[in-house]
Amino acid sequence: MIIRRYWRIAVFAPIVGFLLAAVVAVVMTDGGSGETDFRFWFVVLSMANYGVVGFVIAAAALLGGLATIAMFDRHLVKSPRMRTTLAAFGASGGVVLLSVVVAVLLSMLDDGAYTGITIAFGLVFGVAAAVVAAVMVHFAEWQSR
Secondary structure, eight states: OHHHHHHHHHHHHHHHHHHHHHHHHHHHHTTOOSOHHHHHHHHHHHHHHHHHHHHHHHHHHHHHHHHHHHHHOTTOOSOHHHHHHHHHHHHHHHHHHHHHHHHHHHHHHSOSTTHHHHHHHHHHHHHHHHHHHHHHHHHHHHHHO
């Protein structure tokens, strides 16, 4: 039942994450000046790099949201508002968990100087993932009526 209702989210969430991160890359790298050909390829490479990071973050948010809904509302008997809230908290938790894992790996490989900023970025990305997850689940609930 969960897969039948949320299959669109499973398909489109990583694509949305890739595209949002690619737009952030364009905004961040478009302000420079200089050789236009160099800037074009720099923007394209930045879009690809940021897009992969966005894809990974979206996958973590997707897994967190679906796991939370599966844990707390397996048979989809609670209200749509509750499922939207669960998905938002789960997506945020999945992204924060990913950032904690990355921070632990960075501290094991290096001196741990970037641990705090990695977790802080995870919190910010978790809020963004929660908003996108809430919108996508709300739309899926609206479609299923």
